[in-house]
Amino acid sequence: MKPSRNFAFAAALTCSAGLTFAQSGDPLAFHSNRKATENTLTFLDGKTVKYRAYENLYYVANVVDSAYQYLNVYVPESAWATTSKAPMFLRTYVGGYFSSKAQAPSNTDASGRALREGYVLVIPGARGWNAKVTKNGSTVFPGKAPAGIVDLKAAVRYLRHNDAAMPGDAERIVTDGTSAGGAMSALLGATGNHPAYEPYLTALGAAKARDDVFAAVAFCPIIDLEHADLAYEWLYGGTNSGPRNLSSAQAAVSNELAALFPAYQASLGLKTPDGTPLTADNYRDYLKSFLVKSAQAARNAGFDIPANTGVKLNSGFRGSPGEFVLDVDLDAYLAYLVGKTPLKAPPAFDKLGVLGPDATPENQVFGDETGKAANYTEFSLRKATGDASATVDKALRDRVFRMNPMNFIGDPRATTTKNWYIRHGAADRDTGFQIPVNLYTKLVNQGYAVDFALPWNRGHSGDYNLDEVFAWIGDVLKTPKK
Numbered sequence: 001m002k003p004s005r006n007f008a009f010a011a012a013l014t015c016s017a018g019l020t021f022a023q024s025g026d027p028l029a030f031h032s033n034r035k036a037t038e039n040t041l042t043f044l045d046g047k048t049v050k051y052r053a054y055e056n057l058y059y060v061a062n063v064v065d066s067a068y069q070y071l072n073v074y075v076p077e078s079a080w081a082t083t084s085k086a087p088m089f090l091r092t093y094v095g096g097y098f099s100s101k102a103q104a105p106s107n108t109d110a111s112g113r114a115l116r117e118g119y120v121l122v123i124p125g126a127r128g129w130n131a132k133v134t135k136n137g138s139t140v141f142p143g144k145a146p147a148g149i150v151d152l153k154a155a156v157r158y159l160r161h162n163d164a165a166m167p168g169d170a171e172r173i174v175t176d177g178t179s180a181g182g183a184m185s186a187l188l189g190a191t192g193n194h195p196a197y198e199p200y201l202t203a204l205g206a207a208k209a210r211d212d213v214f215a216a217v218a219f220c221p222i223i224d225l226e227h228a229d230l231a232y233e234w235l236y237g238g239t240n241s242g243p244r245n246l247s248s249a250q251a252a253v254s255n256e257l258a259a260l261f262p263a264y265q266a267s268l269g270l271k272t273p274d275g276t277p278l279t280a281d282n283y284r285d286y287l288k289s290f291l292v293k294s295a296q297a298a299r300n301a302g303f304d305i306p307a308n309t310g311v312k313l314n315s316g317f318r319g320s321p322g323e324f325v326l327d328v329d330l331d332a333y334l335a336y337l338v339g340k341t342p343l344k345a346p347p348a349f350d351k352l353g354v355l356g357p358d359a360t361p362e363n364q365v366f367g368d369e370t371g372k373a374a375n376y377t378e379f380s381l382r383k384a385t386g387d388a389s390a391t392v393d394k395a396l397r398d399r400v401f402r403m404n405p406m407n408f409i410g411d412p413r414a415t416t417t418k419n420w421y422i423r424h425g426a427a428d429r430d431t432g433f434q435i436p437v438n439l440y441t442k443l444v445n446q447g448y449a450v451d452f453a454l455p456w457n458r459g460h461s462g463d464y465n466l467d468e469v470f471a472w473i474g475d476v477l478k479t480p481k482k
């Protein structure tokens with residue numbers, strides 16, 4: 001820490017009425033006369049949007065990794081006035097829990113589309129597991145969990161801190177990300193202002209401002225990492241000796257993990273929409289209800305649904321108009337998926353040292369500053385060490401806790417957004433369907449409005465169906481959920 005910088009930062013915060021003002025000497029000030037670069041984004045249909053780019057805005061006073069801890073802001077011509085109250089669209093490019101750079105708008109994803117809609121686009125970088133810096137002559141990895149979500153929260157705080165000086169309305173930030181980035185978007189949506197992140201944000205010299213957001217868009221969020229292994233094996237276990245073709249050692253691990261799922265599911269205390277407790281006993285039927293809706297939407301849109309998907313159509317005349325989906329044979333459907341994209345081998349997430357030396361992105365992100373990967377569940381730690389009473393240490397458990405939005409939904413200390421759009425492809429096997437379905441169910445049980453679907457035949461991807469996403473954003477901006 002450089003004392004002079006800290007002093008300047010502290011001076012910027014001692015304003016009246018508890019408000020924070022960006023002023024000279026404030027390392028986090030966005031000066032409204034800051035020079036912008038002007039540029040034009042051309043879309044595939046020939047439409048163009050002129051925008052101003054403000055890049056490399058460091059969002060913490062105590063930068064740890066200068067490659068990532070800044071954000072870029074892109075302002076479409078319609079929002080150039082400093083007083084513009086255009087909504088802000090915060091797109092994170094976190095994937096695989098890697099570090100992600102602040103980058104420029106793309107004409108093929110939600111970032112460009114946000115500009116086209118007249119929103120102020122914000123692309124923050126964030127540290128991930130592979131972030132690497134030299135400190136006192138040695139290499140350290142400062143991006144281990146929860147660094148990624150902490151950085152993104154600091155970015156949100158920067159936008160609020162500078163709300164008066166910047167075009168766009170920091171009270172209307174919509175976040176978006178895919179996969180590990182979907183997890184980040186869900187965390188931003190779930191954990192607003194929660195004190196659990198405060199020590200990290202304080203250490204970074206983040207702006208003293210709120211970090212809740214207006215709405216969260218999450219594509220295939222890879223969350224609940226500490227229970228994802230159980231869910232995966234419980235769901236797909238039926239394919240172990242069929243299309244998944246596991247060895248007997250793998251099948252044994254799969255069975256042990258699957259056996260732990262019912263207690264976990266019961267511990268969540270979730271309910272289906274009709275108030276029935278959601279347990280392992282009725283979970284397959286509950287999941288089928290989403291798949292039936294998904295297949296029906298695809299049929300309505302004219303897509304053929306092959307018989308080997310296990311989808312039962314009413315007419316017996318496949319391809320006839322007005323067909324409706326009666327049922328899905330879940331075992332046939334899961335076997336069909338495994339045939340399309342091979343599954344992850346057990347354990348799917350906390351894999352390190354259990355049946356081989358491979359470390360997953362999750363083992364990496366829960367590793368330590370020296371770069372060493374780590375087990376973060378008791379199950380895998382015990383297998384990997386051979387110590388049947390080994391436990392995950394408290395410091396790591398606390399880090400794992402902060403990476404799971406499930407832990408913050410319903411916690412009165414969190415300001416959770418009421419506006420949610422969540423998608424997980426019906427052909428996405430990167431995590432078990434229970435993970436996004438439980439997220440949806442927990443939010444709905446807590447009274448939040450969630451637009452949720454498992455889109456038919458979609459694999460592990462995001463930012464698709466942008467017309468639908470932006471129609472939803474337009475709706476919630478007009479009529480925010482209370």
Ligand code: DHB
Nearest residue numbers: 095096097179180222430
């Ligand atoms: C991502 C995918 C995974 O399968 C995973 O375990 C973690 C992250 C991703 O695409 O970001």
